[in-house]
Amino acid sequence: MVTEPVPEFETQDLLINVGPQHPSTHGVFRMVMEIDGEVVKDVIPHIGYLHRGAEKLCENNDFRQGVGYMDRTEYLAAHNAELSYVMAVEALAELEVPARAQWIRMILCELNRLSSHFMFFGAFGVDVGVFGTPFVYAWRERETLIDLFEEISGDRMMYAYFRAGGLAWEVPPNFKERVREVLKSSRQGVKDFDGLLTENEIFIARTKNVGIISAEDAIEIGMSGPSLRASGVPLDIRKTEPYLFYDQVEFDVPLGENGDVFDRYYVRLQEMEQSMRIIEQCLDRLEDGPIMPERMPRMLRLPEGQEVYIRTEAPRGEYGVYLVSKGGNKPWRLKVRSACLSNLQALKQMSVGQYVADAIIILGSIDIVLSEVDR
Amino acid sequence: MKGIVKSLAVTMSTFMRRPVTRNYPTVHRELPERDRAFPLLLWDQDIDEPFCTGCHACERACPVECMTVLMKDNPAHESQGGTSKRRKIVDEFWIDYGRCMRCNICVEVCNFEAIAMNNTWRGHEMSVYDRSDLVMDLPQLMMQSKANEIHEWVAD
Amino acid sequence: MSDGIFGIENTWLDAAIRIQLIVGLMTIVVMGLIYAERKILARFQQRLGPTRTGPAGLLQSLADALKLVGKEDLRPRNADPWTFELAPYLVFVPVFMSFVVVPFVVGWQVRIVELGLIYFVAVSSLSIIGWIMAGWGSDNRYAMIGGMRAAAQGISYELPLVLALISVAMVANSYDLNEIVAGQGRWPNVVWQPMVVVVFVIAGLAELNRTPFDIPVGESEVVGGPFVEYSGIRWSMFFLAEYAALFIMALIFAAVFLGGWAWPLGEEWGRWWQLALVSIKAGLFIFFVFWVRASVPRLRIDQLMSFSWKILLPLMLVQVLVNGAVLVYGGPLWILTIAGLVGIAVLVKLVGHAVSQPRPKVVVAASAEGEVAS
Numbered sequence: 054m055v056t057e058p059v060p061e062f063e064t065q066d067l068l069i070n071v072g073p074q075h076p077s078t079h080g081v082f083r084m085v086m087e088i089d090g091e092v093v094k095d096v097i098p099h100i101g102y103l104h105r106g107a108e109k110l111c112e113n114n115d116f117r118q119g120v121g122y123m124d125r126t127e128y129l130a131a132h133n134a135e136l137s138y139v140m141a142v143e144a145l146a147e148l149e150v151p152a153r154a155q156w157i158r159m160i161l162c163e164l165n166r167l168s169s170h171f172m173f174f175g176a177f178g179v180d181v182g183v184f185g186t187p188f189v190y191a192w193r194e195r196e197t198l199i200d201l202f203e204e205i206s207g208d209r210m211m212y213a214y215f216r217a218g219g220l221a222w223e224v225p226p227n228f229k230e231r232v233r234e235v236l237k238s239s240r241q242g243v244k245d246f247d248g249l250l251t252e253n254e255i256f257i258a259r260t261k262n263v264g265i266i267s268a269e270d271a272i273e274i275g276m277s278g279p280s281l282r283a284s285g286v287p288l289d290i291r292k293t294e295p296y297l298f299y300d301q302v303e304f305d306v307p308l309g310e311n312g313d314v315f316d317r318y319y320v321r322l323q324e325m326e327q328s329m330r331i332i333e334q335c336l337d338r339l340e341d342g343p344i345m346p347e348r349m350p351r352m353l354r355l356p357e358g359q360e361v362y363i364r365t366e367a368p369r370g371e372y373g374v375y376l377v378s379k380g381g382n383k384p385w386r387l388k389v390r391s392a393c394l395s396n397l398q399a400l401k402q403m404s405v406g407q408y409v410a411d412a413i414i415i416l417g418s419i420d421i422v423l424s425e426v427d428r
Numbered sequence: 429m430k431g432i433v434k435s436l437a438v439t440m441s442t443f444m445r446r447p448v449t450r451n452y453p454t455v456h457r458e459l460p461e462r463d464r465a466f467p468l469l470l471w472d473q474d475i476d477e478p479f480c481t482g483c484h485a486c487e488r489a490c491p492v493e494c495m496t497v498l499m500k501d502n503p504a505h506e507s508q509g510g511t512s513k514r515r516k517i518v519d520e521f522w523i524d525y526g527r528c529m530r531c532n533i534c535v536e537v538c539n540f541e542a543i544a545m546n547n548t549w550r551g552h553e554m555s556v557y558d559r560s561d562l563v564m565d566l567p568q569l570m571m572q573s574k575a576n577e578i579h580e581w582v583a584d
Numbered sequence: 585m586s587d588g589i590f591g592i593e594n595t596w597l598d599a600a601i602r603i604q605l606i607v608g609l610m611t612i613v614v615m616g617l618i619y620a621e622r623k624i625l626a627r628f629q630q631r632l633g634p635t636r637t638g639p640a641g642l643l644q645s646l647a648d649a650l651k652l653v654g655k656e657d658l659r660p661r662n663a664d665p666w667t668f669e670l671a672p673y674l675v676f677v678p679v680f681m682s683f684v685v686v687p688f689v690v691g692w693q694v695r696i697v698e699l700g701l702i703y704f705v706a707v708s709s710l711s712i713i714g715w716i717m718a719g720w721g722s723d724n725r726y727a728m729i730g731g732m733r734a735a736a737q738g739i740s741y742e743l744p745l746v747l748a749l750i751s752v753a754m755v756a757n758s759y760d761l762n763e764i765v766a767g768q769g770r771w772p773n774v775v776w777q778p779m780v781v782v783v784f785v786i787a788g789l790a791e792l793n794r795t796p797f798d799i800p801v802g803e804s805e806v807v808g809g810p811f812v813e814y815s816g817i818r819w820s821m822f823f824l825a826e827y828a829a830l831f832i833m834a835l836i837f838a839a840v841f842l843g844g845w846a847w848p849l850g851e852e853w854g855r856w857w858q859l860a861l862v863s864i865k866a867g868l869f870i871f872f873v874f875w876v877r878a879s880v881p882r883l884r885i886d887q888l889m890s891f892s893w894k895i896l897l898p899l900m901l902v903q904v905l906v907n908g909a910v911l912v913y914g915g916p917l918w919i920l921t922i923a924g925l926v927g928i929a930v931l932v933k934l935v936g937h938a939v940s941q942p943r944p945k946v947v948v949a950a951s952a953e954g955e956v957a958s
Contacts, residue, residue, distance in 0.1 A: 067725070091885075118491035121531040182882025184795060186439060189629035193448050200460075207464030207545065213531045221532070222583035225462070248438040249879065252431035254939045255796050256881045261939075410799075410884050429932045432880060439628045439879040449632045 066094055069409070073102055079176060079416065080423030084400075091408050096401045100394075103427040108387050115382040116142045116353050121213045123374075126389055127425040128210055129172050132158075132165040133367040135215040137374040138387075140296065141363040142217040145355045145378055152298075153342035154219035159297045160232060160335045161205075161214070162365075163328040167239055168198040169368035170321045173420045174246050177318065180417035181259055187249060194242035201235050217353055219345040229336055236329055243325050251319065260315040264403040264415035267312060274402070275395040278370025280419055283320045284312030290366040302334045314411075314418040321420075354382050362390075369393050369420055389428055393421040456549050461581045465551025466525050467534055467543050469566070470580065471573040475512050477504060478570055479542035482518035486534035486543055494527035495534070496520070521569060525554060526562040535582055544580035546572065602694045606683050614827040615645035621827075621874055628878035655816030660723045663813065667721030672814070672821040674714030679828045681707045686835045687762050689845050689858040700761040701753055704836065705746050708791070711825065712738040715800070718822075719810035730809030733885050734793065734800035740892040741790035741797075747900035748784040751777055752840050754907045755920070761836075765844035772843035776920045779903060779927030781841050783896055785872070788833045790892070792826065795877040799885050830873060831866070838865035895934050899927055 071084040081102035087095040107126050111119045123138040124131030136158060143150060171191045178187025199209040205224050206214035214221050225231075250256050266276075268284045281288060289306045291299040307323035309316030357380030364373040370392025379385035396419050403419075404412045450457055467486075470479050482499025500519035504510030534543050545551075550572060556562055572578050619634070619642065626633035634641030659668060685700035687693045697703050712735050719731015752773050756764040764773075774781050790797040800809040811822050838844055842865040845858035883891070906923045909915075 114491045117533060117536075118489070118531070121491055121529050121533075125529075178881075182795070182798075183880065184625065184877050186442075186629050186878050189631060190442075193630060196448070203463060204460040205462070207460075207462040207532065207547075208530060211530070221536070245438055245442070249435050250881075253435045253880065254429065254431045254935055255883055257431070258887055258939045259881055259884060408884060408886070429935055435879040436875060439875060442630050443628050445630055447627065447632050448630050451632075451635070 071413070079421060080426075082416075082421070082423055082426075084412075084416070086404075086409065086412060088409055093404050093407055093409060093412050096404045096412065098397065098400060100397075100423070100426050103423045105428070107428045108389060111387040112384060116217050116355075116384075119384075119387070120215060121211065123389075124211050124213060125424065126391075126428050127367065127369075127372065127422060129422050130165050130169040130368045130372075131210060131212050132161045132215070133365060133372055135212065136162055136297075137363055137365045137367075137372050137389075138376075139215045139217050140365070141361050141374045141376040142353070142355070144361045144363060145359045145376060146217065146353060148218045148349075149346055150219050151343045151346060153340060154344045155297050156335050156339045157220060157224060157228075157344070158215065159299070159302075160332055160339070161202075162297075163332050163335075164198060164201070164232070164235070166328050166368045167325055168195050170325050171195050171198070171239075171242065173321055174250075174318075177414075177417045177420075178250065180414050181250075181256060183249075187246065190242060190245050190249075194239055197235050197238045201231055204231065216345070218349050219343075223344060229339065232332065232336060236332060239325075240329065243322065243329075247322060251322065257315065259411075260318065260414065260418075261313055262311065263314045263407060263411045264418065265311055265313045266399055266403050270402060271312065271399065274398045276370065276399055277395065278367070278392055279320045279324060280317055280370065280396050280399070282306065283309035283316035285309060290364055290371060294364070296363075296365060298335075298338075299331075301338075302331050304328075304331050314414055317418045317420075352382050354380070355384075356380060364390070367392055369422065369425070370396055372425075389425075391425045391428060393419075393423075393425040397421055397426060459547055459549065461547060461579075463545075463547040464530050464532060465546040465548070466528055466530060466554070466564075467523060467569075468546045468551070468572055468578065468580075469518075469521065469569040470542055470544055470578070471570050473576065475504070477502075477512060477514070478518055479540050480518040480521065481514050481516045481540060481542070482521070483516075483539065485537045485539060489533050489537040490528075491531060491533065492527045492529055494524040496522045518566065521566045522563055523569060524563045526559055532583075541582055544578070544582055546578070547581060548572070548577060550577075599694065606694060607680065610680065610683065610828055610831070611824075613831055614824050615649065617827045617831060617870065618645045618648070618823075620870075624871065624874045625878050628875065649820065652816050652820040657816050657818065658813070660813055662723040664721045664723070667717045668813075669721075669818075671714050671718035671721055672818045672825075674717060675711045676714075676821045676825040676828075678707045678710040678714075679825045679832060682832050685761055686832060687765055687839055687844060688835070688862055689855050690762070690766070692855070692859075693762070696760065696762055699759045701749050701759045701764070701840075704761075704832075705742070705749060708829070708832075709738070709742055711829075715810055718814070722810065722813040724813055727810045727812050730800045730812070734810060736885070737790060737793070737797060737800065737888060740889055741787045741896075744783050744892060744896040744900050745787040745791060747897075747904055748780045748787060749840065751780050751900070751903050751907050754904070754911060755917070761839055765839050765846050767846075768843040769846050772841060772847045774841045776917050776924070777841075777903075778921065778924035779899065779931065780924065782928055782931065783900055783903075784837065784841065785869075787892075787896065788837070789873065789876065790888070792830055792833060792873070794830075794873055796880045796883045797888055798882060799888065830870065834866035834869040834873075835862070837869045838862050842868075891938070895931065895938065899931060899934075903927060 066087045066089050069086045069088055071086060073081040073083045075082070083099040083102070085097040085099065086093055107122045111122050114122065119138060120135050123134045127134040171194045175188040175191025178191075179185070202212060203209050205228070206212040206221075266284055268286045271281050271284045272286060277288065285308055287306060287308055292306060304327045307320050307327065309320050355378035357378065360375070360377040362373055362375045364371050371390065372392050373390030375386075375388040375390065376384055377386040400416060400419065403415050407415065472479050482497050484497050487495045487497045497518065498520040499516045502508070502510070502512055502514050502517040504512045504517070505515055506513065530545070532545060535545060554562070622644065623633035623641070634644035637643045637647045659665070682704050684694045685697045685703055715734040715738065716731050719727045719734070722728070752764065753759050755773060755776050756767045758764060758767070793800055811819055814822065845862055849857060849861060903923070907920065910917070910919050
């Protein structure tokens with residue numbers, strides 16, 4: 054019996070706009086998702102809502118004024134942002150940074166990595182659906198950390214503490230005790246997070262094998278940082294091109310296996326443990342000394358026509374600063390290589406084929422901060 | 429199920445701890461000495477005049493160009509029969525707090541230690557209804573130091 | 585039939601008074617529950633809850649209610665008027681109707697219904713229609729998605745819930761809630777049916793649309809679910825219905841599994857002690873629900889459905905069979921206890937297998953020589 058072929062049932066894909074205002078507190082980021090039922094077919098990100106022209110503004114500011122702009126490009130990990138900039142200037146000016154300043158810089162950068170990863174856990178917990186507990190734990194831990202930063206530099210988030218050549222001023226006399234106190238409280242916080250989420254079956258069911266990206270794809274896209282290491286690629290700038298004194302301390306680099314959301318979460322958890330290990334070693338090796346080189350010019354002037362690219366391992370990935378000098382005290386061009394922007398390119402590949410509910414979690418697991426994406 | 433039981437255990441252990449909430453604004457925590465709110469001008473209590481001479485150093489150093497300074501001859505200078513050693517003194521001084529990014533550079537470049545960051549709560553509680561109220565003029569900038577409320581911290 | 589309340593003989597007047605008492609009690613209890621949830625959740629997160637409205641924040645629920653009353657009652661232009669406006673009633677009224685059978689204390693209930701358990705289950709599933717109406721009538725695709733998910737979830741978890749209650753009815757040999765409670769003078773039913781308690785709690789959480797099953801009202805995805813277009817009093821009716829349903833579920837749990845007023849004190853202790861006992865037992869369930877909300881992430885809709893159909897339902901069917909076998913062939917009841925504990929072990933195993941991941945292992949590279957995997 055011959056029957057007529059049934060005509061294909063044409064359905065239109067639904068366009069959902071996950072608008073600039075999220076409940077998921079990642080900043081102003083807009084995603085337009087094309088979904089077919091529950092499955093995501095395409096993701097079109099729209100960025101630029103937080104563009105403030107930081108790079109252009111830095112062209113009119115000398116090398117001390119620019120520090121304030123740099124730590125606004127990545128406000129959650131401001132010490133790392135300032136560090137890249139300041140190291141670039143020092144490389145061009147050929148300044149020798151005293152050892153004490155380097156150790157203190159290391160401690161502050163690792164503390165900032167802790168506070169940035171706490172923020173990640175907080176936002177990620179909200180995405181996964183736990184009502185508010187990880188978020189509040191995160192803020193409890195961040196409060197102790199930024200209280201410490203306030204005692205050192207005066208500000209809770211926009212420190213403007215590093216200068217080309219060293220630090221702006223000396224740390225308070227009870228620095229070591231305070232850092233040890235903060236470490237104790239952070240250890241408790243990491244333990245809380247570990248117990249709350251890592252072995253929770255529902256959490257595992259939500260995050261395992263979701264948003265997988267393979268190592269080859271990740272390298273092709275240009276990812277870096279914990280998102281790359283979760284796919285199994287052992288690339289950590291602190292090990293491959295050590296800066297500050299990272300080659301003199303012992304620490305491990307956690308790697309993931311599958312490159313899914315759970316691995317990205319777990320790698321960050323492990324990294325926090327390693328950061329605390331680094332801070333302990335730095336505290337033991339910290340000695341007295343100057344924090345600025347002896348002959349510092351009043352106004353730093355760079356020779357003309359020099360360029361340098363300095364990269365450091367920010368909590369989100371490779372934060373690079375490309376500096377071109379034109380002679381004088383202002384740069385000709387300052388370009389910031391943003392880790393989050395490169396990591397965000399992987400969003401489409403990770404999300405296509407997943408459910409809508411998972412797309413939110415995947416975005417959360419890349420851990421972007423919009424001020425760095427848009428600068 | 430074991431993982432879920434562990435999560436429940438963690439939450440229960442938090443239940444037993446003391447809440448970490450500070451009941452602002454009933455309770456204000458003590459600010460550290462180095463806390464950086466917005467800049468203030470300092471008043472020389474001995475001679476009863478501001479330290480600031482209006483030399484424009486901070487105005488030039490400011491990354492966001494939030495200050496406007498005017499200087500005048502000091503009527504209280506020794507040559508005029510007064511007790512001060514400052515030949516010039518500040519005439520008008522405006523800082524736009526809405527633009528200031530609290531980077532501390534003005535404090536670092538000042539030769540006379542005349543400007544310092546406000547490290548009291550008054551510096552943080554600055555809500556206004558109209559943005560132009562954030563432009564502070566000389567009397568407002570000197571008010572707290574004149575009243576001897578400031579224990580400023582300036583880096584060495 | 586019990587005596588009329590306050591000695592009133594006319595059954596209609598007696599019923600009316602009892603219903604009024606229940607409605608009044610419910611409103612106060614629900615407002616208290618909302619306040620308790622905020623405070624308890626806050627304590628789980630190491631913060632204070634509401635503290636400023638009234639002493640220790642006690643008037644917070646009242647303030648919220650007053651605010652909601654003052655809001656503008658919006659209706660989307662293309663919303664179907666009948667569906668949109670009737671939906672809150674269809675969610676709200678069945679919950680109150682289930683209060684007819686709940687026994688607070690011996691002699692204190694609205695009516696003794698012989699098929700009380702069946703009545704409860706039947707009436708409470710009417711609210712699912714209300715959810716679908718809310719979702720469809722709102723003329724909003726997110727509300728529609730939320731309504732569909734809520735309905736699918738509600739229907740899927742009805743089955744384990746009903747089977748759980750039927751297993752207990754089999755052991756107690758009656759559908760009447762009063763008799764079920766009275767029969768627990770010696771041992772509460774949790775001893776004979778441990779696995780059923782676990783399944784009841786899980787299915788109850790799903791029926792209440794509570795974490796981890798709160799996809800329909802998931803905040804970070806479809807914000808608000810089917811209620812996204814409602815405002816003011818209409819929305820608060822949904823909200824009140826949710827907390828009233830929580831209270832009912834807690835009372836049923838206390839009555840059916842923990843022995844209500846009858847265990848461990850029995851009827852000699854007087855009405856107020858019994859009421860306190862019932863309140864404590866219901867409070868345990870409610871505290872557990874809040875505790876779970878503060879600790880556990882949310883399940884995805886397909887995981888939720890497969891959990892109900894593939895794990896809970898088969899286990900409950902086996903439990904009913906075992907109950908039947910033991911009761912018909914006259915075996916001792918402790919066989920049921922052992923079977924229940926075995927069932928819990930099987931449930932844990934199945935959940936672990938469904939998640940089926942080994943303990944997380946992290947490969948730690950002690951020194952990377954700078955080689956990037958090619």
